[in-house]
Structures are given as structure tokens and as C-alpha cells.
Amino acid sequence: MTVFLIRRTLYGIVVLWAISVATFALFFVAPHDPARIIAGRLATPQTVALVRHRLGLDEPVLTQYWHFVDRLLHGNLGYSFYSSTQVNSLLLTRLPVTVSLALGAAVIWLSGGVLVGVLSAARPGSFVDRAATVVVLTGLSTPTFLLGILLIYFFFYRLHLVGIDFFPAGGYVPLTQSPAGWAQHLILPWITLAFVSAAVYSRLTRSSLLDTMSQDYIRTARAKGLSEQRVMFQHGLRSSLTPVVTQFGIDLGTLLGGAIVTESVFGLPGLGQLAVQSVTNQDLPVIIGIVLVAAAFIIVANIVVDALYAVLDPRVRLG
């Protein structure tokens, strides 16, 4: 286990480095000049040159990259081109929003998806199963932003017309400030994210559970005279959750790096929204920071998932 963790962590660091190089290189491929954008439209060439010098953009690419790596090894992601604040603190203020959004949605989609999957698998071909399939395919086919707009229309606007102002159209209230307001502002974004993701989970649970339930040891369990419920939940579900755990790790890891679309639609000031803003402003240090944090989340999630395998399925050995 320890050897596995060390090896995977080292490998993860290599992947992170590759991604940082790719992101860094990206901004030197195309002819563009962040200094010009930051200096503004009316700036004289002297001002632009001054800005360029202040941001260190007039140094050779390799020197810039060296400074970047040097800072990074000291845990510093540099300063935003645009607002001159530290990227670290910028990311830290945005992180709680994204974490609240991702974790809340994850709870909903995981419980909902697995529940629907189990119900479908209990009686394949039944009305419940077929109804679930329709809902699942709709979920798979609905773009996130479309669902978000629909929810805002019906739950904010239509309810507002009849005098119910329970659901806000967007914005964020920190958990520490008001737990109720926090949940109230996040309900619609949670549902949006959860609905589009739950589809995949109910599918995975269904097919995996059906697969498991046709195995010999399940037949043995039945032959022992155990109730069907006990067979399904105690014997079947545990081993059929492996693919669900994999998918969950990857999805949660991806989301923690910023739910770009959901945050844009609901105006949530999370990492995803920051990413879109920095891309518009060509704010290189912030973009690299977010990409690195997001990739780190994905890599850590993958390691955790692989380690969990061994816990869920005794046949798996880590090496």
C-alpha cells in the first residue's frame, strides 16, 4: 500500500509538471500580448512596455518559466496580472464556493443515482426500469446550461410571479455567514449538477448490479435461503459499486477544479467563474493556477479511487 501510494504520488507530480508545461507553452504559441490588454486601449507604447517589464513579460520564455517553477516550489503561484493580488489567496477565496457546490451536488447525485440504479436492477424491464431509462437518457442529453436556465425560469421567475421568492436566481452566501442562506442559494445549482450527473450513476449501478447478480456466489447466497433484499444489499451491491466509485472519484475531482458552466449560469463566484474571467483577461498566472489546482484534484481523486478499490474488492491487490 505504501509503495503504491509513493509511486502514484511521484507519477502524479510528473503529470502535474507535464500539464504545467503544456499550459505555460500554450500562452507562448499564439501571438498575443497580455500587457497590451492590461494597459488598456489608450495606452502609449511606453506604458505598454512598462507594464510588460513590471509583469516580467520582457524576459526570455525560459527565464519566465524558471521563475514560475521556483515560486511554485515555494508554494507560491505568483501574482495576478490583472488585479495584482496573490494567486494563492485568489484561489483560496474562490475554493469554498466550488467545494460547497461540488460536494452538495455529489451527495444528491450519488444517492439518487445509486437508488434509481438499484430500483431498475431489482426488476429489469419493469415500468420503474423503463421510466428510469427515459429519465436517464434525458439527463445524459441535457446540456448543463440549458437545465440551469430552465430551473431559474420555473423556480425563480414563475414562482416569483405568484409571490413565492424562496429560490434566488443566483449569487452566493458563505456557510459561515448564514447556513440557511447558503443552502437556499445552492439548491438550484446542486439540482442542476446532480441531475445531469445522476444519469451516469444510475446506468453504472444498474448494469454493474445486474452483472453481479448473475454470478455464482449470489446463487449460493440465495440457495442458503437469504432474503432477496439481503442478497442484493449485502452481497451484490458492495462488489458492484466498484465502477461507481471510479466514476465518482473522477467526477468529483473534475468538479472541484471548478464547475465552469453551472457557476457561470448561477453567478457563483467559484473557481470556474474565475477561470472564465481570467481567460477573458488573459491572466496567465491565474489560469495556470486554476489548471494546476484542478489537475491536482483529478490526480488525487484517481489515487484515492484506486486505493478504495482494494477496500471494496478484496481480490484487488495494490502493487
Add this chain to the structure above:
Amino acid sequence: MAGPDQLTRVGDATSESQDVAFAGRSQLQLAWTRLRHDRVAVVSTVLILALVLVAIGAPLVAKLVGWGPDEQDRVHGLTPDGLPVGPSTLHWLGTDNLGRDVLVRAVYGARVSLVVGLGATALATLIGVVVGVVAGYASPGVDTLLSRLMDVVLSFPFLLFAIALVSVVGPSLKISIIVIAFFSWASIGRVVRGQTLTLREHEFVEAARSTGAKTLRIMTVEILPNLVSPILVLATLIIPTAIVFEATLSFLGLGVEPPTPTWGNMISDSLPYYNVAWWFVAAPGLALLLMTLAFNLLGDAVRDALDPSAARLTRVKVRS
């Protein structure tokens, strides 16, 4: 490979008598027969063909309705307050925030969706198959290198990287296709590699090798034909994902450049007007939903037809 005895378990579509008729046909022929008897598959195919026809005939629709895709109706296009006008005989599905015909724009939007969706899928499939087969058949060193490459691509925060990339190189139709393909090929590559690894141990590959067949020939003539089913299934399932990806890029303002209508940028334009002009968001929204749903249904049907035992597939997702 599925033998005749396994086919009786296929599902509700196959009856005993059909199984007898299946005897002596190739796997693809069997799948085709199953697909033709699948009502969902037929309906979704008809729907997709209809959408393709509409996309091809977009100029005809424009002529019929009487408005070009970027043409502003300066007389009746907006209300006196400057808001979009609802459906009427003049504008069948109303107008947008600039007084342009929503129906004509939505019809033209189908073109972008289909071109990017199909183009990106084709490109991703090509790259994925080549890399997958090479990784699965080549020496362990090459395999490790290519597998690690796929791992890196799959652990990219891809929507994030995609918008960063587009912001630097500038949005265009070509860039959309390349970006989407770049983040989709690895999932195909992984499956193809796995399948190739098992196929290369089969006797027929061994036989070909012993007759002196070159590596390239073994890959293309011996291995590739056996990969047609999984490739077909994966490709059909990537199409709707690619379409949603394109719509998402356009929605974020990083897809095809305006004024070219896409469903994504129409929905994005309609956001401030969602409570006064439902048609403005409904037309592109429903069209997008219908197209992705049709491709998803077809993809599921193709998978059922080609692989009755329903292998689990990893779907590339563009959620968040």
C-alpha cells in the same frame, strides 16, 4: 464472438423464429437486422436524418420564411421597447434580441452542431484507433509511452484547458473541432488498446505472423476488422457528447464566432430575455435537446445490437 446459442438471450426484440433466420450471417449483418427491428433505433435515426436534411436545406428554409440568418428586421423585428417579438406569421418562431428570425437562426445552428459533432467524432475516432492499435500491438516500451500519454490527456481538466486554448488561438469552427477531438480520442484509444491486447494473442494473428505478414498488415487486415463493433459503439456515443461540448463552448462565447448562429450562442444571447421571450431560448434549447437525445438513443441501440451482453462503456462527459 457471439455464437447463435447466445443470441437467444439478446432481449425482447429477438424471438425464436428470428434466430433461425439469423443463422449463417456475419456479426455486422446480425447487428443490422437487430437494429432494424428496434423501434427506438428507427425513430431516432429518422429524427437524425430529418435534422440533417434541415441543416442541409437551411438556405431553403431561409428563403421560405423570407429572412436570412443574420438579417435584422428593422421594421417589425423588435417591440418599441427594443425587446424580441413573439411568434407571428412574419417570424414563425419570433425574433431575437437584434430582431433576427429565431427559426432561421436555429435551422442554421443545426449545421454548426452537426459539422462540429460529426467532424470532431471522426477525428477523435481516427486518432484513438491509430494510437490504440499501435499501443496494443507495438513493443511494451511504445505501449507504456502511449498509455501514459492517454492518462495525461484524460487527467486534464479539459473544459478548463479547452477554454484557455480557444482564448489564445481565437475561436473558429476548425478550432472547435480540433479541441473537442483532442479531448475525446483518449477514451477510444484506451478501449481499442485493451481489445488489441487480447486480439494479438489469438491464433489467427499468430498464423498471419508465421506466414510472414508485416506488422502494418497485421494491424490493418487482421486486427482492425475485429474492432469494428466497439469502435462503432464508442463513436456513436461520442457524437452527442461532442455536440454538447460544442454548444458549451459557444455558450461560453468560445465557439464559432458571431454572427454565425449556433445553438450555444443563441441560448447565451437569450439569457437576459428568458422571462420576456421564451421562444428565444426554447427554439435552440429544444433543438439541442432533441439532437443529443436522438444520438444518445441511437448510440444505446447500436450498442445493444452489436453487443447484446452490453459491455460497460466509459463515457466522456462534458458536464460541470
